[in-house]
Amino acid sequence: MIPDREFIKTPEVPGPTKEEVRCIVMCKSKILKGDVVADIGCGTGGITVEFARKAKEVYSIDRNPDALEVTEKNLKKHGLLIKANLLEGDALEVMDEIPDLNVLMVGGSNGELSSIIKKGYKKLKDGGRIIVTSILLETRAEAVKTLQSLDMIPDVVEVSISKGKITKRGTMMIANNPITIISATKV
Amino acid sequence: MIPDREFIKTPEVPGPTKEEVRCIVMCKSKILKGDVVADIGCGTGGITVEFARKAKEVYSIDRNPDALEVTEKNLKKHGLLIKANLLEGDALEVMDEIPDLNVLMVGGSNGELSSIIKKGYKKLKDGGRIIVTSILLETRAEAVKTLQSLDMIPDVVEVSISKGKITKRGTMMIANNPITIISATKV
Amino acid sequence: MIPDREFIKTPEVPGPTKEEVRCIVMCKSKILKGDVVADIGCGTGGITVEFARKAKEVYSIDRNPDALEVTEKNLKKHGLLIKANLLEGDALEVMDEIPDLNVLMVGGSNGELSSIIKKGYKKLKDGGRIIVTSILLETRAEAVKTLQSLDMIPDVVEVSISKGKITKRGTMMIANNPITIISATKV
Amino acid sequence: MIPDREFIKTPEVPGPTKEEVRCIVMCKSKILKGDVVADIGCGTGGITVEFARKAKEVYSIDRNPDALEVTEKNLKKHGLLIKANLLEGDALEVMDEIPDLNVLMVGGSNGELSSIIKKGYKKLKDGGRIIVTSILLETRAEAVKTLQSLDMIPDVVEVSISKGKITKRGTMMIANNPITIISATKV
Numbered sequence: 001m002i003p004d005r006e007f008i009k010t011p012e013v014p015g016p017t018k019e020e021v022r023c024i025v026m027c028k029s030k031i032l033k034g035d036v037v038a039d040i041g042c043g044t045g046g047i048t049v050e051f052a053r054k055a056k057e058v059y060s061i062d063r064n065p066d067a068l069e070v071t072e073k074n075l076k077k078h079g080l081l082i083k084a085n086l087l088e089g090d091a092l093e094v095m096d097e098i099p100d101l102n103v104l105m106v107g108g109s110n111g112e113l114s115s116i117i118k119k120g121y122k123k124l125k126d127g128g129r130i131i132v133t134s135i136l137l138e139t140r141a142e143a144v145k146t147l148q149s150l151d152m153i154p155d156v157v158e159v160s161i162s163k164g165k166i167t168k169r170g171t172m173m174i175a176n177n178p179i180t181i182i183s184a185t186k187v
Numbered sequence: 188m189i190p191d192r193e194f195i196k197t198p199e200v201p202g203p204t205k206e207e208v209r210c211i212v213m214c215k216s217k218i219l220k221g222d223v224v225a226d227i228g229c230g231t232g233g234i235t236v237e238f239a240r241k242a243k244e245v246y247s248i249d250r251n252p253d254a255l256e257v258t259e260k261n262l263k264k265h266g267l268l269i270k271a272n273l274l275e276g277d278a279l280e281v282m283d284e285i286p287d288l289n290v291l292m293v294g295g296s297n298g299e300l301s302s303i304i305k306k307g308y309k310k311l312k313d314g315g316r317i318i319v320t321s322i323l324l325e326t327r328a329e330a331v332k333t334l335q336s337l338d339m340i341p342d343v344v345e346v347s348i349s350k351g352k353i354t355k356r357g358t359m360m361i362a363n364n365p366i367t368i369i370s371a372t373k374v
Numbered sequence: 375m376i377p378d379r380e381f382i383k384t385p386e387v388p389g390p391t392k393e394e395v396r397c398i399v400m401c402k403s404k405i406l407k408g409d410v411v412a413d414i415g416c417g418t419g420g421i422t423v424e425f426a427r428k429a430k431e432v433y434s435i436d437r438n439p440d441a442l443e444v445t446e447k448n449l450k451k452h453g454l455l456i457k458a459n460l461l462e463g464d465a466l467e468v469m470d471e472i473p474d475l476n477v478l479m480v481g482g483s484n485g486e487l488s489s490i491i492k493k494g495y496k497k498l499k500d501g502g503r504i505i506v507t508s509i510l511l512e513t514r515a516e517a518v519k520t521l522q523s524l525d526m527i528p529d530v531v532e533v534s535i536s537k538g539k540i541t542k543r544g545t546m547m548i549a550n551n552p553i554t555i556i557s558a559t560k561v
Numbered sequence: 562m563i564p565d566r567e568f569i570k571t572p573e574v575p576g577p578t579k580e581e582v583r584c585i586v587m588c589k590s591k592i593l594k595g596d597v598v599a600d601i602g603c604g605t606g607g608i609t610v611e612f613a614r615k616a617k618e619v620y621s622i623d624r625n626p627d628a629l630e631v632t633e634k635n636l637k638k639h640g641l642l643i644k645a646n647l648l649e650g651d652a653l654e655v656m657d658e659i660p661d662l663n664v665l666m667v668g669g670s671n672g673e674l675s676s677i678i679k680k681g682y683k684k685l686k687d688g689g690r691i692i693v694t695s696i697l698l699e700t701r702a703e704a705v706k707t708l709q710s711l712d713m714i715p716d717v718v719e720v721s722i723s724k725g726k727i728t729k730r731g732t733m734m735i736a737n738n739p740i741t742i743i744s745a746t747k748v
């Protein structure tokens with residue numbers, strides 16, 4: 001994974017998703033070279049850049065223009081802009097414009113998680129994967145319920161990571177906020 | 188427990204220990220009304236104030252004069268100054284001046300954890316308890332080893348707490364840094 | 375707190391709630407000597423017994439007769455049976471029979487969490503507290519939502535505890551399942 | 562990653578390392594196609610099999626013959642036996658027989674962690690990585706200290722994973738034991 005500090009940051013845009021969480025997201029998304037993938041709510045581009053390293057093509061959507069700008073910068077910094085399509089707007093509208101997908105990643109949804117998953121499901125090829133990262137108590141249960149309503153079997157992983165900060169006095173353990181990763185495969 | 192926000196804070200002094208961790212520390216210290224207790228490295232006074240609510244007398248030690256000042260303010264704020272004795276200096280030196288104890292709490296040690304536990308053990312009455320809170324990888328193992336060298340059986344609890352922050356979008360889970368609480372009883 | 379091993383266990387009944395979680399539940403419930411409290415879904419009696427040590431009177435409800443039997447045994451074992459009233463049946467029905475409360479604890483609900491909270495709220499005296507312990511992703515969000523619908527401000531604490539098992543090779547860290555404690559005060 | 566259930570298990574041998582932890586270990590080990598890697602304490606083969614999928618050659622060491630047997634079975638099951646060299650014996654002795662490494666993974670050490678790291682460091686090529694997984698309080702600090710004594714900068718990640726178990730009543734969160742992953746690069 002790309003270290004967190006290797007991402008350009010801008011104050012108002014959340015992300016990048018922390019290294020270890022990106023790592024698990026990548027494992028769950030099982031991207032192959034020829035895959036077409038989407039990152040809904042691309043934020044700083046943490047996931048988009050990792051996707052771009054593995055997939056054939058990435059569609060990155062965010063309704064915040066600042067997010068797309070910083071995602072673009074991070075794609076450029078890592079020489080991956082050519083792999084990505086940056087689309088500004090609300091996910092539910094912009095998703096109409098993208099092709100069928102091998103992977104749908106939802107990193108932000110703002111009250112529309114259920115509809116985004118359902119819309120994305122229609123675009124998902126057989127064997128395709130949906131991954132949702134959730135920092136809210138409410139979206140965890142919503143993601144599970146929506147995936148189940150689509151006859152998918154959700155894999156639910158709550159990840160709590162603490163990182164050691166090396167100091168003169170010893171290794172201080174600093175917690176990252178817990179993130180729940182919900183994923184499923186279309187069969 | 189006293190809510191975290193009810194403590195006066197000062198920038199350079201660590202603490203107060205978070206509410207839920209104070210709660211577990213109080214459970215492990217099993218303080219009775221007549222108990223004499225010590226808080227080594229009292230910092231902001233988070234533990235000292237809780238101890239003062241339950242015990243007969245508290246000895247609060249810190250080598251940082253700012254810590255003693257803010258601990259004093261917090262004791263006053265909660266009407267408990269009368270229960271406490273504030274002692275400035277390095278734990279290993281100042282501990283000579285305190286009486287025998289029912290509870291020894293070590294919340295800061297700065298490389299002297301093993302010696303502080305051993306010195307405190309001598310002051311500990313039969314049935315007395317030692318509690319160590321550790322935020323460093325190194326002091327966790329050191330506390331266990333030292334307690335074992337004194338023929339005590341350490342109870343080791345790693346506590347990871349996340350608190351829900353209610354926002355318009357939902358309940359965002361915010362992690363506190365993990366703390367390990369090591370405790371033991373003198374038999 | 376009473377150590378976990380001091381509770382009589384029976385295979386089919388869940389509980390007792392682990393020591394450190396009971397400890398935080400007790401802190402959040404702020405029981406005073408004269409309080410009347412209820413434990414909905416008392417299971418093994420882990421919370422009921424702790425409540426009985428502090429409160430004037432405990433109403434313990436469970437629809438599983440085996441749960442009431444083992445709760446009764448644990449109350450007897452700790453000499454607290456006199457403080458408790460054991461009521462068999464579904465919470466929503468049995469709650470009609472209990473008096474007004476200072477504390478409502480919900481440790482089991484089986485799909486009726488929202489209704490139990492709402493019914494309990496009516497029985498709650500001013501200044502009274504509701505505490506919900508949740509091991510399911512779904513009930514966490516439901517508890518928050520229901521408390522908010524009653525104009526209460528939920529305090530949400532996710533607790534992950536690992537306990538050190540002392541072995542010849544060192545201190546092995548063994549995780550307890552995470553529990554979310556949602557609590558609120560009636561103002 | 563290979564799902565946990567896709568590994569052949571035998572009662573007395575620990576492992577496989579859980580999917581999400583394997584995933585982070587793989588990220589930290591940054592294996593390239595031509596790499597030669599070692600898995601000290603291969604146990605069930607959880608890490609060995611993942612290494613074999615990515616690296617040119619894996620050296621798997623365990624002093625428990627049962628561990629080597631089940632690791633061999635798992636390599637066969639995944640069609641990767643050809644990539645692996647299975648060596649029985651205590652790590653400190655057997656490590657003499659292996660070539661220079663791009664990655665040294667230590668998943669078991671039994672009191673010899675510091676010596677194993679030091680011996681492995683000598684075999685490590687420039688740019689090579691050391692990864693230690695630790696379930697003991699004591700080995701965490703020992704790994705950090707040893708890596709620092711070799712002028713390496715340890716990356717310390719404590720990983721607490723809970724997995725959702727889908728039940729009729731909802732998604733029950735089940736904790737895996739916390740694991741600390743300590744890694745460093747030879748510069």
Ligand SMILES: Nc1ncnc2c1ncn2[C@@H]1O[C@H](CSCC[C@H](N)C(=O)O)[C@@H](O)[C@H]1O
Binds near residue numbers: 016048112
């Ligand atoms: N309905 C919606 N449509 C499009 N974007 C949305 C959205 N709801 C939230 N978002 C976007 O979702 C993002 C979540 S932050 C995502 C961080 C990202 N995974 C990283 O690693 O950098 C925000 O930038 C927000 O603007």
Ligand SMILES: Nc1ncnc2c1ncn2[C@@H]1O[C@H](CSCC[C@H](N)C(=O)O)[C@@H](O)[C@H]1O
Binds near residue numbers: 227229251277295297
């Ligand atoms: N050897 C030593 N002697 C005395 N005080 C020490 C010490 N080593 C560290 N300390 C003190 O230990 C404190 C740790 S912070 C403690 C916070 C406190 N438990 C609270 O709840 O507010 C610091 O104030 C530091 O000055």
Ligand SMILES: Nc1ncnc2c1ncn2[C@@H]1O[C@H](CSCC[C@H](N)C(=O)O)[C@@H](O)[C@H]1O
Binds near residue numbers: 391
């Ligand atoms: N609707 C309902 N009415 C009454 N009891 C219920 C219920 N739904 C679940 N329960 C009970 O809730 C219990 C949850 S287990 C509770 C464990 C307990 N806190 C302890 O520390 O021992 C179970 O015994 C179950 O029978």
Ligand SMILES: Nc1ncnc2c1ncn2[C@@H]1O[C@H](CSCC[C@H](N)C(=O)O)[C@@H](O)[C@H]1O
Binds near residue numbers: 605628
């Ligand atoms: N000094 C030593 N030399 C060789 N093997 C050792 C050792 N100390 C411990 N071990 C081995 O280390 C193993 C740890 S269990 C490792 C599990 C493995 N990572 C998996 O995913 O399957 C045990 O099988 C034990 O026999």
